[in-house]
Amino acid sequence: MxxxxxxxxxxxxxxxTRVNDHPLxxxxxxxxxxxxxxxxxxxxxxxxxxxxxxxxxxxxxAVRATDMYEAAREKVARFINAAHAHEVIFTRGTTExxxxxxxxxxxxxxxxxxxxxxxxxxxxxxxxxxxxxxxxKGARFRVLxxxxxxxxxxxxxxxMFTEKTRLLALNQVSNSLGTVNPLETLIxxxxxxxxxxxxxxxxxxxxxxxxxxxxxxxxxYAFSGHKMYxxxxxxxxxxxxxxxxxxxxxxxxxxxxxxxxxxxxxxxxLPYKFEAGTPNVExxxxxxxxxxxxxxxxxxxxxxxxxxLLAYGIEQLRAIPGLTLYGNPRHRSSIxxxxxxxxxxxxxxxxxxxxxxxxRTGQHCTQPIMDALSISGTVRASLALYNNREDIDALTRGxxxxxxxxxx
Amino acid sequence: xxxxxxxxxxxxxxxxxLENWEEKYDYLIEKGQNLPDMPDDLKSDxxxxxxxxxxxxxxTECREGRLYFQTDSDSLIVKGLAALLVELLNGxxxxxxxxxxxxxxxxxxxWRHLSSQRSNGLTAMVSFLKAAAExxxxxxxx
Ligand SMILES: Cc1ncc(COP(=O)(O)O)c(C=O)c1O
Numbered sequence: 001m002x003x004x005x006x007x008x009x010x011x012x013x014x015x016x017t018r019v020n021d022h023p024l025x026x027x028x029x030x031x032x033x034x035x036x037x038x039x040x041x042x043x044x045x046x047x048x049x050x051x052x053x054x055x056x057x058x059x060x061x062a063v064r065a066t067d068m069y070e071a072a073r074e075k076v077a078r079f080i081n082a083a084h085a086h087e088v089i090f091t092r093g094t095t096e097x098x099x100x101x102x103x104x105x106x107x108x109x110x111x112x113x114x115x116x117x118x119x120x121x122x123x124x125x126x127x128x129x130x131x132x133x134x135x136x137k138g139a140r141f142r143v144l145x146x147x148x149x150x151x152x153x154x155x156x157x158x159x160m161f162t163e164k165t166r167l168l169a170l171n172q173v174s175n176s177l178g179t180v181n182p183l184e185t186l187i188x189x190x191x192x193x194x195x196x197x198x199x200x201x202x203x204x205x206x207x208x209x210x211x212x213x214x215x216x217x218x219x220x221y222a223f224s225g226h227k228m229y230x231x232x233x234x235x236x237x238x239x240x241x242x243x244x245x246x247x248x249x250x251x252x253x254x255x256x257x258x259x260x261x262x263x264x265x266x267x268x269x270l271p272y273k274f275e276a277g278t279p280n281v282e283x284x285x286x287x288x289x290x291x292x293x294x295x296x297x298x299x300x301x302x303x304x305x306x307x308x309l310l311a312y313g314i315e316q317l318r319a320i321p322g323l324t325l326y327g328n329p330r331h332r333s334s335i336x337x338x339x340x341x342x343x344x345x346x347x348x349x350x351x352x353x354x355x356x357x358x359x360r361t362g363q364h365c366t367q368p369i370m371d372a373l374s375i376s377g378t379v380r381a382s383l384a385l386y387n388n389r390e391d392i393d394a395l396t397r398g399x400x401x402x403x404x405x406x407x408x
Numbered sequence: 409x410x411x412x413x414x415x416x417x418x419x420x421x422x423x424x425x426l427e428n429w430e431e432k433y434d435y436l437i438e439k440g441q442n443l444p445d446m447p448d449d450l451k452s453d454x455x456x457x458x459x460x461x462x463x464x465x466x467x468t469e470c471r472e473g474r475l476y477f478q479t480d481s482d483s484l485i486v487k488g489l490a491a492l493l494v495e496l497l498n499g500x501x502x503x504x505x506x507x508x509x510x511x512x513x514x515x516x517x518x519w520r521h522l523s524s525q526r527s528n529g530l531t532a533m534v535s536f537l538k539a540a541a542e543x544x545x546x547x548x549x550x
Contacts, residue, residue, distance in 0.1 A: 020429055021428070344462055344482050344483040344484065344485075346461045346462045346483045346485065346486070347462075347483050347484050347485045350433070350485050351430075351433060351485075354428075354429040354430055354433060355430075361461065362461045376462075376463070376482075377461065405430070405433075405434060405437075406437070406484060
C-alpha cells in the first residue's frame with residue numbers, strides 16, 4: 001500500500017516552523033533532510049522504553065535493544081536488496097564508510113604503482129581518502145574528467161583502465177550537479193576490466209529506485225542516514241560478502257573480536273568485525289524507522305514525483321534572465337545548481353534566507369567540479385519528497401527579489 | 409578622532425531605525441558600495457583574507473602608530489561588513505584594534521545571523537587586521 005506524496009509534507013513537523021518571519025522553505029536537502037514524526041518518535045520510544053547496550057548482557061532490555069539494532073540492519077538490507085544482512089555495516093555516514101574501505105581495502109590490496117580511478121564529479125569524501133591512500137602507498141591517483149554537460153564518458157573511462165587499476169570510486173548522483181551516473185553501463189565496464197567499484201550513494205539512495213545493490217552489482221555502496229530522513233551520525237557501508245571476508249578490520253576494540261589473549265586475537269564474524277565499540281543504536285533504530293517510512297511510498301511513484309518537481313524547477317529557473325543553471329546531464333536528480341549574473345552566490349544565499357528560503361552556497365565539498373567549471377561556487381537548491389511547486393515558486397520569487405535589491 | 413565605542417554607538421543607532429532584515433541588508437550593502445573601489449592589482453593573494461566563502465582583501469598601511477586600510481570583496485554583504493570595520497577602525501591607534509569590542513555586530517544582529525557560518529569571514533577579517541595592527545604597534549614602538 002502506498003500513500004499520497006503531497007500529503008507527506010504534514011509528516012515533517014519542522015516544515016511548519018517560521019524563519020525570519022516567513023514560513024520555512026527548506027531546499028537544502030542534499031546537505032541533510034528533515035525527519036518525519038515517525039523517525040522522531042522512534043528515537044523517543046527507544047530511549048523511553050528500550051535503551052541498553054547491544055550484544056552484551058542477557059537482560060531483557062539488552063536483548064530488546066539488540067533485536068531492534070539487528071532489525072534495522074535487516075530493513076536496510078532489504079531496502080537496498082543486499083543478499084545478506086551481514087553485508088550491511090553500520091558506520092557514522094558516507095564519509096566513514098568510504099574511509100573504512102580506503103583503509104581496509106588499501107591495506108590489503110594496494111601496492112606501489114597500482115592505480116585508483118575516481119571521477120571529477122566526486123564529493124571530497126570520495127576523493128580525498130583515495131588521494132591520501134595513493135600518497136601513502138605510492139599508488140597512482142587518476143581522475144575521470146567530466147564532460148561539458150557535467151557527465152562521465154564511458155569511453156574515456158574504458159580507456160583509463162590498465163592492468164594496474166585496482167578500484168573505481170564514483171557517485172551515483174553528484175551532490176553539486178545532480179548528474180545521475182549510468183552505473184548500469186559503468187560498473188560492467190569496470191568489472192570487465194577486473195576492477196571493483198565503490199559507489200557513493202549519499203545523494204541517490206533516497207531519490208532513485210535503482211538502489212538494488214545486486215542488480216547494480218556494486219562491490220561497495222556507501223550512504224548516510226541523515227540525507228534519507230534518518231538521524232545524523234548513522235550511515236551504511238554495504239559490501240559484498242566476498243570482499244568483507246577478505247578485508248582486514250578498520251577499527252579495533254570491543255564488539256569486533258572473537259578471542260583475545262596475549263599471543264593471539266581472532267575477529268568476530270561479519271558484520272561485527274567492522275563494528276568496533278558500542279555502536280550508534282539509536283541512530284540505527286532511527287534509520288530503520290526512516291526505511292519503514294520510505295517503504296510506505298511506491299518507489300517509482302516517488303521518483304517520478306521528484307523528477308517532475310525537478311523539471312518544473314529547471315523550467316522556472318531557466319526563465320529568469322541572467323541565471324545560469326550548471327550542468328546539462330541527460331538524467332538529473334534533485335539538485336538545482338545556479339548563479340545569477342553579477343550576484344555572488346554567498347549574497348544570494350544570505351538574502352534568500354531573509355525570506356525563509358534555505359539553500360546552500362559555495363563549493364559543496366566539490367572543488368574539482370568548481371575548478372572544471374571555472375567558478376568559485378554556486379547556489380544549490382536541493383529537493384526532497386516533501387517539497388512542492390510552491391517551494392519552487394518561493395525560490396524563484398526570492399531570487400527575483402534579490403536581483404531587484406542588488407541591481408541598483 | 410572619535411573612539412571606536414562612540415562610532416559603534418552611532419552605527420547601532422543608524423541600524424536601529426531599520427525595520428526588518430531586508431532593510432538592514434540593504435543599508436549594509438549600500439555602505440559597502442560607498443567604499444572607494446580597490447584597484448585590481450591590489451587584489452593579490454598577499455592581501456586576501458583566508459577562511460571566507462567569498463574573497464575579501466585588505467590593504468593596510470601603518471602611519472605614526474595608526475593603522476589605515478582599504479578593503480574590497482566580491483560579496484556585497486561581506487563588503488558591507490568590511491565597510492563597518494572601516495568606519496569603526498580605520499585610522500585608529502594600533503592598540504585600539506586589539507581591544508575592539510565586536511558586540512556591535514551582535515547588536516546589529518548580523519553577527520548572530522552570519523557567524524554560524526565559517527564562511528562569514530568576520531572573525532577572519534578581524535584577525536587579519538589585528539595581526540597588521542600588532543606589526544604596526546611593534547614598528548612604532550621600535
Ligand atoms: C555525494 C556525497 N558524498 C559524500 C557525502 C558525505 O556525507 P557525510 O557527510 O554524511 O559523511 C555527501 C554529503 O554531503 C555527499 O553529498
